[in-house]
Amino acid sequence: MYSLAKLPKGQSALKTALRRSITSKASSAGGVSVIGFENKGPAATSSLTVAVKAGSRFENTPGVAHVLKNFAFKATASASSLRTARETELYGGVLSAGLTREHLYLTAEFLRGDEEHFLSVLTSVLSSSHFHPYELKELVLPVVQAESVAAQSTPATYALDVAHQLAFRKGLGNSLYASPHYPVTIDDVKTFAQGAFSKSNLAVIGSGISTESLSQVVSSAFGSGSSAPGSSGLNTQSTSYYGGEARIPLDIHAPATSTPTLVIAYGQSSKAGPELKVLKHLLGGESSLKWTPGSSPLSQVAEKVPGASAKAFLLPYSDASLFGVVVSAPTSPQLAGLAKEVAQVLKSAGQSVKDEEVKRAVAKATFADASASETLQGLVANVGPALFAGGEVKSESFSGVSASSIQKAASELLKAKPTVVAVGNVNVLPYA
Numbered sequence: 099m100y101s102l103a104k105l106p107k108g109q110s111a112l113k114t115a116l117r118r119s120i121t122s123k124a125s126s127a128g129g130v131s132v133i134g135f136e137n138k139g140p141a142a143t144s145s146l147t148v149a150v151k152a153g154s155r156f157e158n159t160p161g162v163a164h165v166l167k168n169f170a171f172k173a174t175a176s177a178s179s180l181r182t183a184r185e186t187e188l189y190g191g192v193l194s195a196g197l198t199r200e201h202l203y204l205t206a207e208f209l210r211g212d213e214e215h216f217l218s219v220l221t222s223v224l225s226s227s228h229f230h231p232y233e234l235k236e237l238v239l240p241v242v243q244a245e246s247v248a249a250q251s252t253p254a255t256y257a258l259d260v261a262h263q264l265a266f267r268k269g270l271g272n273s274l275y276a277s278p279h280y281p282v283t284i285d286d287v288k289t290f291a292q293g294a295f296s297k298s299n300l301a302v303i304g305s306g307i308s309t310e311s312l313s314q315v316v317s318s319a320f321g322s323g324s325s326a327p328g329s330s331g332l333n334t335q336s337t338s339y340y341g342g343e344a345r346i347p348l349d350i351h352a353p354a355t356s357t358p359t360l361v362i363a364y365g366q367s368s369k370a371g372p373e374l375k376v377l378k379h380l381l382g383g384e385s386s387l388k389w390t391p392g393s394s395p396l397s398q399v400a401e402k403v404p405g406a407s408a409k410a411f412l413l414p415y416s417d418a419s420l421f422g423v424v425v426s427a428p429t430s431p432q433l434a435g436l437a438k439e440v441a442q443v444l445k446s447a448g449q450s451v452k453d454e455e456v457k458r459a460v461a462k463a464t465f466a467d468a469s470a471s472e473t474l475q476g477l478v479a480n481v482g483p484a485l486f487a488g489g490e491v492k493s494e495s496f497s498g499v500s501a502s503s504i505q506k507a508a509s510e511l512l513k514a515k516p517t518v519v520a521v522g523n524v525n526v527l528p529y530a
Contacts, residue, residue, distance in 0.1 A: 124301075124309070124485050124491070125309050125310075125313045126313075127302075127312070127313040127314070127316040127317040127320065128297075128316055128317045128318075128319065128320030129297040129298075129320060130297055130300050130301065130302055130316055130320050131300070131301040131302070131485045131486075132301070132302040132303075132304070132309065132312050132313050132316050133301075133302075133303055133304070133309055133312070133481060133485060133491060134303075134304035134305075134307045134308045134309040134310075134311065134312035134313075135303075135304065135305050135306075135307075135471075135477065136306065136307060136308040137305070137306045142209060142210050143207065143208065143209060143210060143306055144207075144208060144209070144210045144211075144212075144213060144304065144305060144306030144307050145205060145206065145207040145208070145304070145305040145306060145474055146205070146206050146213065146216055146217055146220060146302060146303070146304055146307075146312075147203055147204065147205040147206075147302070147303045147304075147305075147474075147478045147482070148203070148204045148205075148220050148224065148300060148301070148302055149201050149202075149203055149300070149301045149302075149303060149478065149482035149485065149486075150201060150202040150203070150204070150224075150294055150295065150299055150300055151200065151201060151294070151299045151332065151486060152166065152201070152202040152290070152293075152294035152295075152299065152332060153197060153198050153199045153200040153201050153202060154197070154198075154199050154272040154273065154274050155199050155200055155269045155270050155272055155334050156200075156294070156332035156333070156334050157272060157290060158289075158290065159280065159282055159286040159290070160272065160273065160276070160277060160280040160282075161242075161273070161275065161276025161277055161280055161282050162276075162282050162286050162287060162290045163197060163202065163272075163274075163290070164197060164242055164245070164246075164274065164275055164276040165234070165238060165239070165242055165276055165282045165286075165287055166202065166287055166290055166291055166294065167195050167196070167197040167202055168195070168238045168241045168242050168245075169227060169229060169233070169234075169238055169287060169291075170193075170195035170204055170223055171183075171193050171195070171219070171223060172227065172228070172229075172230070172233050172237065172238070173227070173228045173230055173233060174222040174223060174225075174226045174227050174228060175222065175225075175226035175228070176218070176222045176226065177219075177222065179233070179237070182219060185215075185219075186206075186216075186219070189208055189209070189212050189215060189216070190208065190209055191206055191207060191208035191209070191212065191216060192206070192207040192208075193205070193206050193207075193219070194207075196475075196478075197274060198274075198479075199262070199270050199272070199274065199415065200270075200415060200416060200483065201482050201483070202294065203478055203482065204220050204223060204224075205474070205478070206219060206220055207474070210306055210307075213304075213307060213311075213312075213315050214315055214318070214319075217302075217315055217316065217319050218319060221319045221320065224295045224300070225295070227291065229284055229287055229288050229291070230284075231284045234284050234287070242275075242276050243276075243278070245275065246275040246276055246277065249274070249275050250275075253348065253356075253357050253358070253359035253426070253521045253522075254357075254359050254361075254424050254426065256346070256521065257346070257359050257360070257361040257424070257519040257521050258361060258411075258413075258424070258519075259273055259274060259275065260344050260346070260361075260519045261344075261361045261363050261420070261422070261517050261519045262420065264340065264341065264342035264343070264344055264517045264519065265339055265340060265341060265342075265363065265365040265420055265517045266337055266338070266339065266340065266365065266418065267338075267340055268335060269334050269335050269336075269337055270337050270415055270418055290332075293332045294332055297320065299332065301482060301485040301486060302316050303477065303478055303481050303482060303485070305474060305477060336367075336417065337367050337415070337417045337418040338367055339365040339366055339367050339418065339514060340515070341364075341365065341514060341515030341516055341517045342515070342517060342518075343516075343517075343518045343519075343520075343529065343530040344518075344519045344520070345519075345520045345524040345527070345529075346519065346520065346521045346524070347522075347523075347524055348430075348521050348522045348523065357426050357427075357428070358426065358427055358428075358429065358430040358432075358433040358521060358522030358523065358527070359424065359425070359426045359433075359520075359521045359522065360424075360425045360426070360433055360436075360437050360440075360518070360519070360520050360521070360522075360527065361422060361423070361424055361425075361517070361518065361519040362422050362423050362425070362437070362440060362441065362444065362516060362517075362518055363420050363421065363422025363423075363516065363517040363518075364420075364421055364422060364511045364512060364514050364516055364517065365418060365419065365420045365421070365514065365517060366418065366419055366511060366514065367417065367418050368417070368418065368419070369414065369415075369416070369417065369418075369419060370412055370414040370419035370421070371507065372463075372494055372495065372496050372498070372499050373499055373503050373504050373506075373507035373508075374412055374419065374421055374507055374511070375412060375463050375467070375494065375496075376456065376459045376460055376463045376496060376499050376504060377410075377412075377421070377447060377459070377504055377507065377508055378410045378411065378412045378421070378463070379394075379410075379458075379459040379460075379462040379463045379466065380394070380395075380447070380451070380455055380456065380458075380459035380504065381394060381395055381396050381410040381423070381443060381444075381447060382394020382395065382396050382397050382409075382410060382459075383396035383397055383400065383407065383408050383409030383410050383423070384397070384409055385397060386462070395443045395446075396408040396409065396410060396423065396440065396443060399436060399439045399440060399443060400425075400436070402436075402439075403427050403428070403432045403435070403436060404428075405427070405428045406425075406426060406427040406428070406432065406433075406436055407424075407425070407426050408423055408424070408425045408426075408436060408440050409423065409424050410422070410423050411423070411424060416483060416486070416487065420517070421511060422517070423440050423443075423444065425437060425440050430522040430523035430526040430527055431523075431526050433522060433527060434526055434527055434528050437527070437528055438528065444508075444512065445512065447504070447505070447508040447512075448505060448508040448509035448511075448512045449505070449509075450505065451501045451504050451505045451508075452501065453500075453501050455501075456499065456500065456501045456504060460496045460499055463494075463496055464494075464496055467493055467494045467496075468493060516530055518530035
């Protein structure tokens with residue numbers, strides 16, 4: 099295996115490409131930020147995504163962002179939900195909606211050349227959704243409930259959601275999922291949508307279409323009477339990190355969803371730097387080769403228990419970040435043993451880091467950053483936040499990352515109060 103510093107002759111171009119910074123500029127059309135990425139290959143498909151700063155951190159009623167996400171593509175002034183679905187099928191397209199803690203994404207995927215039709219579908223959702231009470235009761239809430247139950251039935255997903263509540267409390271600490279303890283009314287949805295769907299809150303991302311072509315289509319759509327309502331957007335409080343501990347009993351009689359899980363995390367009230375992105379790959383937990391455990395510290399720990407896993411994660415936000423490890427094992431006693439070793443791996447990262455490990459982690463981080471935009475989901479996740487942060491989209495630079503800078507970043511991170519969520523047999527699992 100070659101290290102990045104010792105590539106064989108003829109592969110110096112690869113080394114240059116891995117460290118090349120790619121920068122793209124957004125444009126403004128109809129008062130909305132837009133950016134397009136034109137495919138150079140033979141692909142005949144395109145996509146449009148409207149990113150809305152309306153994630154769960156902005157909600158004033160618990161769960162309203164989750165409900166609004168599932169109201170997408172229901173009845174509007176221009177079409178019923180049935181007509182929208184049938185026309186989309188006739189065009190061979192796909193409509194979808196996604197929600198994060200900071201953004202709501204409305205996406206249309208279609209054959210190239212159908213941009214105007216599908217942008218009109220997206221703008222009608224933003225400008226003229228009816229929000230009928232019967233749709234809330236019959237179509238939206240059943241899906242919301244199913245998604246919430248599914249999240250609570252998946253220990254890792256549930257533990258990460260609780261970890262955010264402990265780490266940030268309000269704002270980023272708001273749950274991604276609606277709860278039956280806080281019913282959402284149709285008036286709550288209308289009020290939230292009115293603030294969310296303002297032009298200042300929107301950005302349009304195109305794939306398979308140039309920025310110039312996308313600007314023309316968006317100007318036509320948003321420059322007319324179909325422009326999005328509202329003018330002030332939504333507000334959220336600045337993020338503070340707190341930390342804490344939660345212990346959640348697990349139903350041991352439900353084998354399919356009873357994997358004991360532990361989240362050990364540390365947060366900060368600032369954006370994640372390149373050192374934390376490299377540290378995630380340095381600690382690892384995922385192998386680069388299928389059916390092999392991998393050589394990272396967390397992979398070596400998890401290999402000791404068949405069926406166990408320990409993976410580092412980094413969740414970056416506009417004004418904060420959460421870094422940690424998700425550990426799972428077949429039984430709670432096995433998880434308790436792994437937890438102590440994982441804690442030691444985290445502590446060691448703040449004390450000593452080897453140069454060769456850093457080089458390997460930098461190469462992985464560079465590749466992950468470069469390949470993230472190869473999928474539509476990755477493209478939107480990378481570009482959406484960048485558009486709201488200033489309109490410049492560029493690849494991360496890891497040239498200044500060294501063993502000493504990683505060690506410093508890790509030690510500073512570990513000074514904070516940990517966020518620990520244990521899901522399983524709480525009589526066996528260790529305390530923070």
